[in-house]
Amino acid sequence: MKEFFLVCPIGLESLVAREIELKYPCLLQSGQIKIAQAHPGGLEVHAETSIGLGLNITLKTPSKILMRVKEQKCRDYPKLFNIIKKINWKEIFLQTNITFVCHTSESRIIHTGRAESTCTEALNAYFEANKIKEKQLVKSKDYPAQRVYIRIHQDTLTISLDTSGDLMHIRGDRSYRGHASIRENIASLLLLKLLADHKSDTNLIDPMCGTGTFLFEALNFERPSKRKFLCHYFKQNEMQFDNALTENIMPNKLFGRDIDSEVIKKNKSLESTIDFQVENILEEDAEKTISGKNIVIINPPYGKRVKITGDKIEFFKKLIKAIQLKYKPIDIGMIIPRDFASKIKADQRIPFNQNGIKVEFLIISTKL
Ligand SMILES: C[S@@+](CC[C@H](N)C(=O)[O-])C[C@H]1O[C@@H](n2cnc3c(N)ncnc32)[C@H](O)[C@@H]1O
Incomplete structure (x- = not known):
């Protein structure tokens, strides 16, 4: 099972859990989805990759869905470089245009800008040694850039993939919005x-x-969402969503x-x-x-x-x-x-x- 983090406004986390309870009664009962924990601003959910990615299609309440790749201790920039370089990115993405979004707090790694450039350098070093085939690179030339979230809190590094891309309140089928419209x-x-x-x-x-x-x-x-999410461009991009309530x-x-x-x-x-x-x-x-x-x-x-x-x-x-x-x-x-x-x-x-x-x-x- 993978860990997913469903981002939502602070204070409304239990309502995201309610949407999952309403839409996935069977998978909750069989243990294929687990609502693990609410944190301020999000809900941690455990599920197989395809079911977790499919939450983008079925859920209306989160603003973004992250998938955790790794969590480990990291106290300095060289260590950060090595951790990023060792991840097998080719097994995750079919493209090299990947940006890092870093947040650090109460950590020895304090400069987010330096952390981001360290990650980018490590990624470039990885792709230098592990080239994606030219044919695939031509194919993925127009893919939207992938985003990887790096969170370093008290020297614990958490690496997560942004599976959604544009915030999920952008439904894709209704571009018409007023200046005072609610999200x-x-x-x-x-x-x-x-x-x-x-x-x-x-x-x-x-x-x-x-x-x-x-x-x-x-x-x-x-109704399932019809728009594209970043996970559509992942190497493993199967999304199960037909198990949701109708x-x-x-x-x-x-x-x-x-x-x-x-x-x-x-x-x-x-x-x-x-x-x-x-x-x-x-x-x-x-x-x-x-x-x-x-x-x-x-x-x-x-x-x-x-x-x-x-x-x-x-x-x-x-x-x-x-x-x-x-x-x-x-x-x-x-x-x-x-x-x-x-x-x-x-x-x-x-x-x-x-x-x-x-x-x-x-x-x-x-x-x-
Ligand atoms: C904050 S906006 C509502 C936005 C809406 N929830 C959306 O997502 O687009 C308030 C609306 O109230 C309407 N309005 C203002 N006074 C009104 C009235 N007396 N009767 C009916 N509608 C009124 C305005 O035309 C405006 O569309």
Whole structure:
């Protein structure tokens, strides 16, 4: 079994574990996947290589997946050179354009720049002695550069391969994003939290949907990713992902509303199975409600990138009232900047960082 590290926002690690539990019940039971440990900012998972690489295709909540190659003591640059030179890179990669990303802490190796150049020199020395065939080099000329993560903490060196490449929130099939759009993996993490106790016989409504990230994530949650990851270019690039769950765990019906007619027009042109309509949620006489078991998820303007006029606390309170009046939801999940969040009553609070802004995801339940 190999060790994989699934990177995610600090504080949301247990939700990545939840996604694995939902999607891989059989492999967890048979021990083919093991959730080993949560660390701040990531989850350690053990699996065979092909299953671990396949997590890139099935999981929506991590931002990157690393695969550990080696861990050993290393106290100086010559030792680092020798360790890197001894790794059989030809068994891993079919290309020589490889970059090193180093992080050092509480270690005698303190200069990350020097550590990176030491690794590059060692790699060049390795390929000098172990040439990749010319024919293969021509083939791999246009491959994206591979990335190797070097972490040196208290003189322990950990070498990991970046199996993902571009951050995983870049889904590849939806290039259309607004300037205040939420990252796709964060949208999926929050959906998992909000929907934890619900079945799929619900309506998911986003009354300020913008580009519709929450709704597109809900729609695509069970669908395998179609984009390329760095591990597609590994020598051993088999990815098993058909063992993941296909059962629908997201709400059946998806509704997006926004005051901006252009954004709604664009959303409609992209997806006909989501009900998109132009609407101002703060209009008091807004009567067009949606019947059924409603769950609302909303990422309102914070006043930073999208302006809010008047008192911000009052704005958020008015918004919650309008949602309750109109949709009578079982639960509301709302992202609010941390400065204001404490002034709003909520049943659960999940703090995280949203594009550099400290926010909380509040869950407000209606006790029926
Ligand atoms: C922070 S953005 C939402 C971004 C969205 N979650 C996404 O990923 O693209 C806030 C959205 O609220 C919309 N909005 C602002 N006031 C509104 C109102 N009164 N009723 C409905 N939508 C409104 C804006 O047009 C904007 O698209």
